[in-house]
Amino acid sequence: MRQILLRSMYMLLLLLAAHTGWSQGTTTSAMNGVITDKQGDGLPGATVIAVHTPTNTQYVAPTNSEGRFNIPNMRVGGPYTVRVTFVGYQDITREGIFLSLGQNQRLDLNLSETTTQLEGVTVTATQDPVINAGRTGAATTVRREQIERLPTISRSFQDFTRLTPQANGNSLSGRNGRFNNVQIDGASNNDLFGLGNSGTPGGQAGTQPISLDAIQEFQVVIAPYDVRQGRFSGGGINAVTRSGTNEFSGSAFAFGRNQNTAGKSPTPDASGNRTKLAKFNDYQTGFRLGGPIIKDKLFFFVNGEITRRTAPLLFRTGSLEQITGNTSSDLLTFVNTAQLQEISDKLRSYGYDAGTFGEINAETRSNKAFARLDWNINQNHQLTLRHNFVDASDDNISRSLTNFRFGNNGYQFLSKTNSTVLELKSRFGNRYANNLLVGYSTIRDSRSTVGDLFPSITITAGNGTISAGSEFSSVANRLDQDILEITDNFNVFAGKHVLTLGTNNEIFRFDNLFVQSTQGRYDFPSITAFLNNDLTGNFRYRQNFALPGGNPTAKFGAAQFGVYAQDEYNITDNFRLTTGLRLDLPVYFDTPSYNSRVDSTFAVATAQGPAYDVKTDRLPKSRIQFSPRIGFNWDVRKDQSFQVRGGAGIFTGRPAYVWISNQYGNTGRDFATFDSNNSTTRTGLELTNNYATLRDRIAATPATAAKGSIAVTDKDFRNPQLLRTNLAVDYRLPAGIVATLEGIYSKTLNDVLPQDINLVNPTGVLQGDGRPVYPAGTARYRNNRDFNNVILLTNTSKGHQYSITGELKKQVNSDLFATAAYTYGQSRDLYSGTSSTAVSIWEFNPHAGNPNNLPLSYSSFDLRHRVIGSLSYRKEYANHFATTVSAFYNGQSGSPFSYTYYGNDINSDGGNPSGSSNDLIYIPRNQSEIVLVTDGVNDRRTVDQIWNELNAFIENDDYLKEHRGEYAARNGARTPWQHRIDVRLLQDIYTKIGEKNHTIQLSVDVINFGNMLNKNWGRDYSVANGNYGLLRYQGLENTTTGRPTFSYGTGTATTPNVAYQISQLASRWQAQFGVRYLF
Structure with a gap:
């Protein structure tokens, strides 16, 4: 019976798939509104024509008995020109309309009666993706100009999903990135098996799921109450790709960096010297090309x-x-x-x-x-x-x-x-x-x-x-x-x-x-x-x-x-x-x-x-x-x-x-x-x-x-x-x-x-x-x-x-x-x-x-405080030049981690993966609440000396100091605040050949720009695997008391006074230079 039920459900869904559909959503945009006369009464039968100017794609919709119109399944982007006509009324045209992914743009227009031949009224449009009738839940739209102008070295999704205030790396709204749904052109593009950190295919191989040059626009949704969006309990990331237009256009680019475009180590070595990275190189090169195969009908885009x-x-x-x-x-x-x-x-x-x-x-x-x-x-x-x-x-x-x-x-x-x-x-x-x-x-x-x-x-x-x-x-x-x-x-x-x-x-x-x-x-x-x-x-x-x-x-x-x-x-x-x-x-x-x-x-x-x-x-x-x-x-x-x-x-x-x-x-x-x-x-x-x-x-x-x-x-x-x-x-x-x-x-x-x-x-x-x-x-x-x-x-x-x-x-x-x-x-x-x-x-x-x-x-994706800011300004001058300066700031109150024992399994529950115990520590109030021993024959410290070192560590840690006499909470501790500023400088040199602009664009991206200004700025802190083994469990004191014994440090090297480490790569400034040809 169960198999019959499942097969029946499957056939039902396939039948539905053959006969039902939807309009705007994860690949398209839409437009709606009411056409009225000057008294505010709806005009039935008016004609609304929206034209996607780059491809001359026309969307035509008559108004209904209340003067309402709806145009679904529209191309993302623009510009659009919308013209409204009605017999006996003056035509009106709105120009320069751009539609965001998933946006249902409201456009209400009033027509004036006329008894003489008059020219139509043309108005340049303004639009706002924030204050929009189609917006209900939390969402962030990243438009093409932001993708092109904001700083990025990895050219990854994450460099732009970070514009979402509720984001934390791949995590959205405090959930594991595994619970997100990533879609490109409306189709799933997820690491469904869940083995990588990026949440997308190829993440374990260190690659992005698609070239950034192929992306038209991003949308990050946290709480979309549109039931068409699903398959996530974290958040949704939707992207649509570029398409060709009636004009041939394209670009060829190259970006590169090496050890000479990165800062020195955040801290000095034993000789007091800050060191450069060893020799490395990182380059990306590619192209994009789009245009018409048949004008107004068939378009191509390749990348x-x-x-x-x-x-x-x-x-x-x-x-x-x-x-x-x-x-x-x-x-x-x-x-x-x-x-x-x-x-x-x-x-x-x-x-x-x-x-x-x-x-x-x-x-x-x-x-x-x-x-x-x-x-x-x-x-x-x-x-x-x-x-x-x-x-x-x-x-x-x-x-x-x-x-x-x-x-x-x-x-x-x-x-x-x-x-x-x-x-x-x-x-x-x-x-x-x-x-x-x-x-x-x-x-x-x-x-x-x-x-x-x-x-x-x-x-x-x-x-x-x-x-x-x-x-x-x-x-x-x-x-x-x-x-x-x-x-x-x-x-x-x-x-x-x-x-x-x-x-x-x-x-x-x-x-x-x-x-x-x-x-x-x-x-x-x-x-x-x-x-x-x-x-x-x-x-x-x-x-x-x-x-x-x-x-x-x-x-x-x-x-x-x-x-x-x-x-x-x-x-x-x-x-x-x-x-x-x-x-x-x-x-x-x-x-x-x-x-x-x-x-x-x-x-x-x-x-x-x-x-x-x-x-x-x-x-x-x-x-x-x-x-x-x-x-x-x-x-x-x-x-x-x-x-x-x-x-x-x-x-x-x-x-x-x-x-x-x-x-x-x-x-x-x-x-x-x-x-x-x-x-x-x-x-x-x-x-x-x-x-x-x-x-x-x-x-x-x-x-x-x-x-x-x-x-x-x-x-x-x-x-x-x-x-x-x-x-x-x-x-x-x-x-x-x-x-x-x-x-x-x-x-x-x-x-x-x-x-x-x-x-x-x-x-x-x-x-x-x-x-x-x-x-x-x-x-x-x-x-x-x-x-x-x-x-x-x-x-x-x-x-x-x-x-x-x-x-x-x-x-x-x-x-x-x-x-x-x-x-x-x-x-x-x-x-x-x-x-x-x-x-x-x-x-x-x-x-x-x-x-x-x-x-x-606390979750491993607990956010706490996060401050972000972005700014981009472009200035054209001297008929052949344009300069763009952009910056992005991210300030965050660290990341969560746990204090655990390491070594042997303290309570024999079997949780001792490779010597790094999963047992959270008890934070002693004083020396009487812990039995300390040396770490081995080379450890010549006294018990009092070991306690003094441990006690100093606890006093230096805000979380441990405030929770003495308690078990440490999972993910209860946090690394310090982290601040990072990334900047991008673009210099365009352009000229017109025939009817088309040709541009050479030079670029430099600097991530962690603050570290370039001051070696102590822009530090990134982390704790390996989110757990810090503070105390090593050494066994029971004796069979009578059964109290556990612990060692702290080794006595043979400097004992760290903090749990976190300063990330050696992320704490340095890094620059990437690029050149791009556009036509």
Whole structure:
């Protein structure tokens, strides 16, 4: 029955896709208004003709019985010329109208009667994307002139989405960027699997999803109460691409920078010198060309771009003498070059070359191609076909103050994306409009390891780690994605109502090979332990391998179908009410393997834990998720000088599909894990020059203590969903300044929450600390024979976000625009969704209690204070020259991070990823509340000296000082305020040849311009992975008191007095020079 129901729903949606559509939205604009006589009475039968001047595309609409007209499916941009004619009345023309993406421009005009032959009246138009009847929720439009004039080096989406006051990097409105929906030309352009930080395809290869030269306009929406916009619980990013016109035009460009166009290190080295970056280069070159194939009918636009970058790693090693007393922020202090040489020599004795521990230049390469055709079939139908291609690769290796990686511990990430979109825009008379969009994309990602295959090796050294061998997540790592999208909607214009019926359907196919530690993974607790091949203490060996008959590749199909209806009701000429309902249906098409051990273990409640109804072959039920919305816009004075707007609605997004994929690849039937922590003996696990013998022996005997982790999904799991509401006032001040005050509040309805249901109930509390503790080793698991962690993906309704924004905008003309905004925002959740693998989504979430019963705390995307400002001015002079100066300022109250322990697992809950514990620290009031010990034989400090150093650190940190006697909150601490100013200078030199201007444009972009003025300005602060290991857990004091003991610092190098580090690249000024030819 279920399959029949799903097939029926699928057929229904396909039928809807064949017969319904919508007008303006994520690819188009629209225009509406009322044509009246001088007495204010509507004029039925008047003719409104809007002409897109660059292409001579005409949109014709007669007015209805009330004098109203509606023109949907209009091209974004302009300029437009609108002419209104009516027998017996004087014609009127409005010129210079530009339409923003998604904008429904209100244009009300009065006609004068005439009995004699008079010339028509021509008026130059003014328009405002802020005070506009179609605006209800928070949104930011980035127009073409802003894209061309504002500073950017990376030429990325993020350089322009930052103009949104509620944005924070890829995060919108305090949510993980994974929950955004990115669309280009109305079709999804997301990292649906959710592995990259950018949220777009190719992000892991360091590339942008499309050339910036192909983009016409951006739109960022936070709370659009238009039900046509969905698939997000964060925000929506919509972009439309350029098209050709009746005039041939184009551009060729080149941008470049190197080590000579960047500042020196933000802090001096041990010799007191600030250093330059090592040799690197970064250049981008490309072109664009557009024009008519058939004038007024068929247009083309093409674009190509090549990017090449070679960049050095930023963190250095030094001798023991150099790192002792070191104050440089880019010199590692937990390991010295002599030790690295010893490690390298030891690995070479096993026949393995670990690669360099000196300087490394990582290369990033990207090739992009874009083509678009626009066909004006006739006055009522336009067809667009476009294709986008991106081929990129990136040498992925990085170092930080707490992690050193040998050269062959990196990998190369390869990514190739093809995306095709077909869109048909239609109008039927003056009452109906239709828009059909079909998109198909393929994304192919893979990793290639560097050097010969060898086990992955992690060595703990003081408060840092050293990594060598084959990167453990890259030996078997490949992802293929295929996405089909069908969006088709229908408008009915009925008097004061605009009715919309529509459907939006996405069908996905994923093929993911991902097996970690296939060559084995060694963890050594010290450099000495590694050099001696010591298997005692905190040594650990892990290995994953395929079981007989198993298939570790996760292949599955999924879909999200959507239908919706909406009524846009102009109750009066100055009050518009929009109401709608959207229905989304997530569907999963394939079934993972069945493992009877899982459901039998959790079917009945025991003293160790409650019952869970879980099965490895059962995915979430396909159930409709409802998203009702209502929005309003009130032009208080009827003159677009004072606008009140707002609304409320439910927004349903997608999960990161990697979380669903985990269930296909972690059933316990396809591959298993050997973990020495779960074995009774470590004999034979030594690292040798014939590691493959050990690897194959373990794989050949899976019954000998080999177990894996299991991933299951709650049968009632729902896609991320929240209720969002906003209220805003827009007011026109003198001098053309528009002021906005806006508040947004979001309440979680369904968010993602991972739990380890194989973890037994706590058996007590930690003495002197009070946090729950669990049995050590495999005794922590309810079923410790067949599997380790059993991660259940379920939902929570706990969480909220809010923000308050004040903003000023001024656009005098196309040559001058300025904005300034302040936002205060908070975001709280149980899990911020920052990880991806079956176990890491649970164990990387810091806590101080039961990891399956988390308290609400600050999100990893908590915003707090943010101030932004932008300014651009262009001046033409001497008939052949124009100079443009632009600047962007971003000031932000740091980023959140957590204070945790590191080393061993303090409460045995299993959350000890690679020695960096997920246990939040207890902040001692005084020395009596903590048992301190030295870090080792080389640490000659007394306990009192260690406490004095720790106490000084706490007193120097505002968060720790204010929360003594408490557990540190997840993401409770913050890095310092950060200020950055970016500037751009453009110099145009132009002349007219024939009828066309030809321009040479010289440019220089400087990011972090303040650092160029003062070496102490523009510093960027960060904490690796959002966690700072302040104290190292060293074990229990004794069996009588059971109090935990901790070490602080190492006693052999300067102990940092702050948790954060100064980013070595982002804290320097960087300049990029460019040249462009335009015609």
